[in-house]
Amino acid sequence: MRYRAIDEHSFxxxxxxxxxxxxxxxxxAAGLFPGVCRIDYLISHxxxxxxxxxxxxxxxxxxxxxxxxxxxxxSWPLEEGLTEKK
Numbered sequence: 001m002r003y004r005a006i007d008e009h010s011f012x013x014x015x016x017x018x019x020x021x022x023x024x025x026x027x028x029a030a031g032l033f034p035g036v037c038r039i040d041y042l043i044s045h046x047x048x049x050x051x052x053x054x055x056x057x058x059x060x061x062x063x064x065x066x067x068x069x070x071x072x073x074x075s076w077p078l079e080e081g082l083t084e085k086k
Contacts, residue, residue: 009071010050015064018057034058040066044074 002014024032037058044051050072055061 006067010067010069012065012067015057015066016062018064021057037064041074041076044068045076048073050074 001016004012006012020036021030021033024030024036034056035058037056040051040053050069051066051074053064053066056064058064
């Protein structure tokens with residue numbers, strides 16, 4: 001994991017390993033991914049913080065590159081579906 005402060009309200013975290021993904025693979029439930037990764041958008045939307053990401057381990061990328069903001073908005077338009085989000 002790598003953390004970077006952007007400003008007093010924003011930060012980035014890069015995750016290089018995912019405990020949830022590893023657990024699901026060990027239990028034969030790898031098919032839950034990348035859907036599990038999309039929950040980050042839903043949670044951020046409903047708690048009212050900014051969130052974005054362009055890569056996820058669950059999609060086969062080498063990193064989850066997450067950016068969070070305590071002052072912001074995370075879009076969760078259901079019409080986009082889950083495939084457009086990472």
